[in-house]
Amino acid sequence: GNSVTQMEGPVTLSEEAFLTINCTYTATRYPSLFWYVQYPGEGLQLLLKATKADDKGSNKGFEATYRKETTSFHLEKGSVQVSDSAVYFCALSGGSNYKLTFGKGTLLTVNP
Amino acid sequence: DVKVTQSSRYLVKRTGEKVFLECVQDMDHENMFWYRQDPGLGLRLIYFSYDVKMKEKGDIPEGYSVSREKKERFSLILESASTNQTSMYLCASSPPVRGSEKGAFFGQGTRLTVV
Numbered sequence: 001g002n003s004v005t006q007m008e009g010p011v012t013l014s015e016e017a018f019l020t021i022n023c024t025y026t027a028t029r030y031p032s033l034f035w036y037v038q039y040p041g042e043g044l045q046l047l048l049k050a051t052k053a054d055d056k057g058s059n060k061g062f063e064a065t066y067r068k069e070t071t072s073f074h075l076e077k078g079s080v081q082v083s084d085s086a087v088y089f090c091a092l093s094g095g096s097n098y099k100l101t102f103g104k105g106t107l108l109t110v111n112p
Numbered sequence: 113d114v115k116v117t118q119s120s121r122y123l124v125k126r127t128g129e130k131v132f133l134e135c136v137q138d139m140d141h142e143n144m145f146w147y148r149q150d151p152g153l154g155l156r157l158i159y160f161s162y163d164v165k166m167k168e169k170g171d172i173p174e175g176y177s178v179s180r181e182k183k184e185r186f187s188l189i190l191e192s193a194s195t196n197q198t199s200m201y202l203c204a205s206s207p208p209v210r211g212s213e214k215g216a217f218f219g220q221g222t223r224l225t226v227v
Contacts, residue, residue, distance in 0.1 A: 034215045043116075043202055043218040044155075089154065093215065099145070099170075100204075100216050104154035 002027045006090045006103035013080055013110050021075040021106050023064075023090035031092035033057075033066055033073040034100070038087040047075075047088070080110045115139070118203050118219040125226050131190040133222050135203030142208045144186035145216065146170075146178065149200040161186055162208075193226045200224075 007022040025031065032051045036044040048057035053068035062077045073090060090103040119134035137144065145160040147170075157170030159178040167178050175197060179187045186205075190197055200223050206216040 032215070036215075036218075043118075043220040044204075045218070046215050049215055091215070099157060099160060100206075102155040104152065 002031065002092055002101040004090050004092055004101055004103040006088075007106050009105070010107040010109060013108070015082055015110055015112050016079045017110075019075070019077040019080045019084075019108070021088055021090075021108070023073045023075065023103060025071050025073065025090075025092050027071075027092055030068075033064070034091045034093075035062070035064055035073070035075050036089040036091060036102075038089065038105070040086070044089065080108070082110050082112055084108060085110045116203055116205055116217050116219040118201075118222050120222050121220065123222060123224045125190075125193050125224065127194060127226055129190075129193045129226075131193050131224070131226075133188040133190075133201055133203075133224070135186045135188070135219055136184050137186075137203075137205040137217070138184065139205065139207075139217070140183065141205035141217075142183075143206045143216075144180065145204040145206075146176075146186065146188045147202045147204065148172070149202055149221075155202065158188065190224075193224075195226050198224060198226045 003026045034049045035047040037047045038044050048059040050057040050066035056065045064073050064075045087105045089105045091100045093100050116137045125131050146158045147155040156172050161167045161180040177189045202221050203219040204216040
């Protein structure tokens with residue numbers, strides 16, 4: 001079956017620090033990969049996605065590259081802001097399985 | 113923009129009550145989902161529907177049922193609410209299989225407290 005493992009949190013950084021949140025996956029077929037973000041008290045919003053190997057998804061300064069050889073999709077941002085404080089979820093959907101499988105989420109807190 | 117609307121942001125219900133959580137989407141999506149979110153457990157799929165009147169169990173369907181009489185509306189029903197169903201409930205919708213690469217679109221969530 002499909003599964004997603006992401007870095008346990010919480011992660012606490014100072015403003016302008018570099019962010020990496022690790023995500024690895026197991027899938028029976030080539031999946032599409034996603035990062036979702038959840039701000040306090042809100043639902044999930046799609047942050048970025050990649051649909052095939054070596055694709056790079058990017059949005060709002062965040063990036064993630066689909067690495068088939070390492071089955072990974074790590075989230076990075078060069079300089080975080082206080083407004084990036086949120087929970088980040090890695091997810092996949094694959095082949096005929098349109099369901100999303102989520103990781104457990106990583107809480108990021110950015111301090112001024 | 114896709115809009116997924118959940119009928120309530122916050123609900124407080126008593127143990128044993130029958131509870132209805134409503135979700136409406138405006139993008140004519142075939143697929144709709146109900147998840148619950150709990151600290152340390154992430155999102156867990158309760159039920160999903162890939163067409164009107166069609167439904168499939170997710171990973172944790174016990175104690176829940178669903179209804180999809182119209183394409184745009186997907187209801188989650190707690191037959192007899194219990195305190196262990198206190199949680200954040202998230203509804204989502206997505207296009208059909210070929211659109212799975214677009215991911216899913218989520219509502220704002222309903223925080224349910226059962227007392």
